[in-house]
Amino acid sequence: MRRITFNSDHEQFRDSVRKFMQAEVEPHVERWHAEGMVDRELFLKAGANGLLCTWADEQYGGLGIDDFRFEQIIMEENARHGDLGFYIHLHSDLVAPYVAKLGNDEQKARLMPGIISGEKILAVAMTEPGTGSDLAGMKSRAEDKGDYWLLNGSKTYISNGILADVVVVAARTDPDSKHGLGLFLVERGMEGFERGRKLKKMGLKAQDTAELFFNDVKVPKANVLGEPTQGFKYLARFLAQERLVAAIIFQATAQTAFDITLDYVKERKAFGQPIGTFQNSRFKMAEMKAELDAMQCYIDQSVLLLNAGELTSEDAAAAKLLTSELEARVVDACVQLHGGAGYMEEYRICRMYQDARISRIFGGTSEIMKEIIGRSLGLDDRKLRK
Ligand SMILES: Cc1cc2nc3c(=O)[nH]c(=O)nc-3n(C[C@H](O)[C@H](O)[C@H](O)COP(=O)(O)OP(=O)(O)OC[C@H]3O[C@@H](n4cnc5c(N)ncnc54)[C@H](O)[C@@H]3O)c2cc1C
Numbered sequence: 087m088r089r090i091t092f093n094s095d096h097e098q099f100r101d102s103v104r105k106f107m108q109a110e111v112e113p114h115v116e117r118w119h120a121e122g123m124v125d126r127e128l129f130l131k132a133g134a135n136g137l138l139c140t141w142a143d144e145q146y147g148g149l150g151i152d153d154f155r156f157e158q159i160i161m162e163e164n165a166r167h168g169d170l171g172f173y174i175h176l177h178s179d180l181v182a183p184y185v186a187k188l189g190n191d192e193q194k195a196r197l198m199p200g201i202i203s204g205e206k207i208l209a210v211a212m213t214e215p216g217t218g219s220d221l222a223g224m225k226s227r228a229e230d231k232g233d234y235w236l237l238n239g240s241k242t243y244i245s246n247g248i249l250a251d252v253v254v255v256a257a258r259t260d261p262d263s264k265h266g267l268g269l270f271l272v273e274r275g276m277e278g279f280e281r282g283r284k285l286k287k288m289g290l291k292a293q294d295t296a297e298l299f300f301n302d303v304k305v306p307k308a309n310v311l312g313e314p315t316q317g318f319k320y321l322a323r324f325l326a327q328e329r330l331v332a333a334i335i336f337q338a339t340a341q342t343a344f345d346i347t348l349d350y351v352k353e354r355k356a357f358g359q360p361i362g363t364f365q366n367s368r369f370k371m372a373e374m375k376a377e378l379d380a381m382q383c384y385i386d387q388s389v390l391l392l393n394a395g396e397l398t399s400e401d402a403a404a405a406k407l408l409t410s411e412l413e414a415r416v417v418d419a420c421v422q423l424h425g426g427a428g429y430m431e432e433y434r435i436c437r438m439y440q441d442a443r444i445s446r447i448f449g450g451t452s453e454i455m456k457e458i459i460g461r462s463l464g465l466d467d468r469k470l471r472k
Contacts, residue, residue, distance in 0.1 A: 087379040091386040092155060100159045106135050107167035115169045115292065122284050123294035124172050126207060126249050132174055133204030139178045142186060146198035154327075154392050158334050165338035170441050171292025173246050177201070179331045180324070181208035184254050184269065188312040188320055193271070197252065209250035211241035211272075211298055212321070218243075219454050221321070222264045226257040226300065228314070235259075235310065237270060237278075237303040243448070247296025248284050250274070255300065256321070259314045267317030271309040278303040289440035325450075326402040330388050332449045333405035336442075337378075337385050340409070340416040343438050344374050347420040350435075354425075367423060374416055381412055400462040407455035410445035417442045 092100075110131050111124075118124045132138050140156045142148025161175050168174075182201050185193060185208075200206035217223035226239025237257055244253070251274045260266025272279050282297030312320055348371060351362030361367055388405050391397040417439045421428035428435050446452045460466075 087382070089382065089386055091390060092159075096155055096159060099156055100163060102135075103137065103160050103163040104167055106132070106137060107163050111164070111168035111172055118169065118171065118292035122286075122291065123248055124169070124292050128172060129174075129177065129204035129207050129249075131204070133202060137174065137178075138204055139182045139186075139198075139202050142182065142198060142202050143194075146194065147202045148198070152393075154389050157331075158389050161331065161334045162338040165335050166342045169292050170335070170339065171290045173293060175331050175335065176210070176245050177208045180328050181210045181254055183324055183327070184210070184311055184320070185252075185271070187323075188269070192308065193311070197271070201252075206251040207246055207249045208252055208254070209244055209246040210254045210256075211244045211247075212256045213241060213243050215240060215242050219451060221256070221267075221318075224256060224258055224267065226255070227261070228257040228259050228268055228270060228305065230259070230314070231304075234304040234306050235268070235270060235314070237272065237300045237305050239300050240282075241298045241300075243285065243295055244298050245293060245295055247298055248281055248294035253279075253298065254311065255298075256317050257300075259317075263315075265318045266315045267321075268314035269311040269317045269320055270305045271311060272300065272303060272305060273309070276303050276305070288443055289437065290444065291437075291440075322399070326397045326399045327392060328449060329399070329402035329406040329455075330385075330392055330397060332445070333385055333388070333402070333409040336406075336409035336413040336445045337381055339438060339442065339445075340413040341378055341382070343413075343417050343420045343435060344371075344378055346434060347371070347423050350427075351423055361423070361425075370419055370423065374419060377412055378416070381409060385409065398462075400459050403450070403455040403458040406449065407452055407459070410452060413442050413445055 110128060136149055137160055140149045140151045144150040157179055164172055164174055185197050185201065197206060201208060212221060214225055216225060228235040228237045239257060253272045255270045255272045256267055257270060258266060259268040278301040280299040282299060285295045287295060351367050352360050354361045385405060388397055388401055391401065420435050421439050424433060424435050427433045430436055
């Protein structure tokens, strides 16, 4: 289906992003999968090509483009021609906004140029060994010591955990309040900041997901983002964009799985005919196409709503919920249509199946997305019970 939310500027940009992914990512994917992470130079190359934080202010070296469709295009082309382990979206669309939107002038002047050029790779650390969905159970602690904050605790499953130069770390600042949380900019080289294992995962093999440890890290006051007790409010502010980012990628992945499978079922023959011409295959492909087209409309509309500042967290939760479930159904059906080849790692669909399993879990599980949507309907048990 033709997508009508993009104009010729977007299409030109898409061509250049595709060329970048084909030249700078595709040829290295095998090595990065084996090594468990991408080269840090990839971020520098993306920066040099204007692909990091297209929205950022020109005064810091950004392009100042106030249109999220350009970021959408980068994510879609990375899903199709790059690699899902290259977390360009985490850098540009999930973490950099914390610095750009919550940071003061000094922090922005100090950090944004390196973030936009790719010299400073970003990560965000919320999840802990004991808590993920329920962030109010966070144990990491930051104490105000006058000149600095003393940070202690550990985080796990942190994306870009090995490569990151700056990590936005959430830690409890008020022991008496469940919601007294601060966001701290912890930088490479700070004493007491250590990285643990690069975790072995089912999929996303080129993504350096890691444990991080903070042992008496003295975080300068200049590295606190906003008010040190307002972390929860800040996290909530970015949730709609974060979940839309996830949805854009899941949708693009599902569409790519569909497209490569369409080629496959036209080529592969059984019983003297292309397998795609069996009625079962044709119906499967038809069902998937219909669902993908409908979902794409929802995503494209959500991007326009985000541009207009009108995307709600329920809208975005629905996008994340439905695209992750659709992606799961599509990659599963596509493996089936590939037959035994679908189980072989040399076929891309096999990796897509492995990569997709996490989509219903990270960035808020499907169950949490349903909670958010359900509560927006006035079905909050804590309120209704009163
Ligand atoms: C590859 C990968 C990358 C990640 N990257 C990052 C990162 O960069 N930064 C970061 O901070 N975190 C990251 N995470 C963590 C991720 O966001 C969490 O794993 C996720 O939010 C789920 O939390 P959990 O693992 O603690 O699961 P739990 O919260 O323990 O959930 C376990 C199960 O219980 C269910 N459950 C929990 N609460 C409820 C409820 N109220 N109602 C119904 N069911 C419920 C869940 O839906 C789930 O099925 C990453 C995780 C992975 C695997």
